Amino acid sequence: MDWFLCSQSKKSSAPFTLILILLCCCSSPSLVFTFANASSSPAFNLTTISFDEGYSHLFGDGNLIRSPDGKNVRLLLNRFSGSGFVSSKLYNHGFFSAMIKLPSDHTAGLCVAFYTSNGDVFPKTHDELDFEFLGNVAGKPWRFQTNFYGNGSTARGREERYQLWFDPTKQFHRYSILWTSNNIIFYVDEVPIREVVRSTAMGGDFPSKPMSLYTTIWDASNWATSGGKAKVNYKYAPFTSEFKDFVLEGCPVDPIEQVPSSNCQDTDSRLAEKGLSVITPAGRRAMRRFRERYIYYSYCYDTIRYPVPLPECVLVPSERQRFKDTGRLKFGGSHKSHRHRSRRQPGASNSEDPDM
């Protein structure tokens, strides 16, 4: 979901992939265990809503399918269209969350996006917070990335890319975006996987205007898998992603006037009281473990793209180690050239997959 596409071909990533496979195979069982423990202490206390209470259909006629009780929604991609939905309101800060099950098997070229944006209201100075799930060839796991933009900072992508520690096609898992005036946190289940703390040096790059929540499935054949080499194969269509247990915890704003209702000042403290914007010591340990093992690209360590790291970057030696061990210059190289392109649909994206 940015307006740039990095399209350079990449060099062979075989040695890297091998190392990654070894890492994952050797460390997964114990990780699942420790993640569960570390994150189980401060369980989220969430109020879930049905689809109709918070969202409306955005695009893809016939490709959005609601369960009879309106609690679950399926988004389909077929050869004619993807599909998507959007929150009926804009929110000034909040906690945006859903249980998601991704399509299984032949998912190369697919992108399932769960993100906040105000690009429709502020086309030149939009803000955005992204989860983007990237399909893969049969037998290889889904990966995902997080990213954000503030006030139209589309020239400065802030992508991080990761593996998951579970198969996201087998069960529903909760994915959440927390946004206050002070910080941004991306969660997978109850594990915080990325925090961005606002600093004055970031200026307008920290999202500051009300945003809607978008959820889409679409054909990202030109970038999502192996830098665009593996395309969506419609022989296996339709591709179906499922969503339920929605949470929209924030300050709703009138979409036309964009005047926050009076309780907006309370939003940040409410999110803090619920423990959603404050990471506990156990949460920090889980985040560190996740990042040491599952992150495989970070703009903060990409010194070719950003010789001086962007102001919010906190360089952690144990994270950086991964990039060093696996020849991180390879990633840097794949992000050198940015080509402008037009936005093709809500949730349009992105940069090249730097590996796998």
Ligand SMILES: *[C@@H]1O[C@H](CO)[C@@H](O)[C@H](O)[C@H]1NC(C)=O
């Ligand atoms: C994790 O939690 C289980 C059950 O609550 C407990 O038996 C186990 O000792 C814990 N493991 C660690 C590493 O804390």
Ligand SMILES: *[C@@H]1O[C@H](CO)[C@@H](O)[C@H](O)[C@H]1NC(C)=O
């Ligand atoms: C969960 O949240 C609800 C409403 O926000 C509150 O009434 C309840 O006390 C909370 N439960 C716990 C265990 O904190």
Ligand SMILES: *[C@@H]1O[C@H](CO)[C@@H](O)[C@H](O)[C@H]1NC(C)=O
């Ligand atoms: C956002 O960008 C606009 C246009 O470039 C500028 O006028 C405004 O001051 C910026 N706002 C912030 C908060 O940086």
